[in-house]
Amino acid sequence: MNHLKTFVLLAALTALFMGIGYLIGGATGMLIALVFAGGMNLFSYWNADKIVLKMYRAQPVDESHPNAVVRTYVADTLQMARDAGMPRPMIAIIPNDQPNAFATGRNPQNAAVCATTGLLDMLTREEIRGVMAHELAHVKNRDTLTMTVTATIAGAIAALANFALFFGGGDDRERPGGILGTLALMILAPMAAGLVQMAISRSREYEADRVGAEIAGDPNALASALQKIEAYAHRIHNPTAERNPASGQLFIINPLAGKGADNLFSTHPATGNRVRALMDLAVKMGRRPAPRPVVAEVAPQRPTTTSVPVSDSTVHKGPWG
Secondary structure (H helix, E strand, C coil): HHHHHHHHHHHHHHHHHHHHHHHHHHHHHHHHHHHHHHHHHHHHHHHHHHHHHHHHHCEEEECCCCCCHHHHHHHHHHHHHHHHCCEEEEEEEEEECCCEEEEEEEHHHHHEEEEEEHHHHHHHHHHHHHHHHHHHHHHHHHHHHHHHHHHHHHHHHHHHHHCCCCCCCCHHHHHCCCHHHHHHHHHHHHHHHHHHHHHHHHHHHHHHHHHHHHHHHHHHHHHHHHHHHHHHCCCCCHHHHHHHHHHHHHHEEEEEECCCCCCCCCCCCCCHHHHHHHHHHHHCCCCCCCCCCCCCCCCCCCCCCCCCCCCCCCCCCCCCC
């Protein structure tokens, strides 16, 4: 159902692009906008992984790392990738106190999965396995490709909206709704494209939860990890994500620590909804749903177990704290 939903949403986004292009861009304007947006997103497709890894100061690690926690993290991730029939991904750690993780790369042959030092320090081994299985599921499902296509179409719609006044098809009387209609489309078209893009992102998260739970063989561990990560994300600041909010959709839980809600304006499903879906899957797999994990009222000080320099993140006392 999630694959079908993604296909329908992509079709709707394509239809929206074609309709808006016809209404406000004409054939010439639509072609220029598509080429412009496609060129930008093609560059991002080939280089986004390098940009994101550098942005978050990700450090590649392997089985020879001096710390036992990191070695176990690497060994478990590689073992799950092999069991899932996937190529060996690059594995990295990010020096940040907030527990979180993400995957990047244009295809399974050029993929990287990353965990923060906070994740390795605050979660159990089983929970870390669940999180990394979720990220491997994103790679296996080629979600980075799906989101690149989505971004290309959404970017083309935004470009058409910006070019509306220049490629409006001549006299205002020839445009549906005249100049007011064009101005309305300039505002509403990118907003509609963004809503569809967010819906696709939420759909891919649900699918990665399901496939990841099957890869790790333990839906309960992933459910527990999601609850812990969300709780700590509300308290521990992620300065890099705050400076680059567009990268927030990469993470397993929104690193900006906003009030989670499975609504039109959310890139991530509500954690409670994800946990319920995982609990249902656990029952189907013959496992008893685990109780809600206990999370400390005050985020613990991160012990330096991962041999990675402590980041400048601190317990956040801002609007999300």
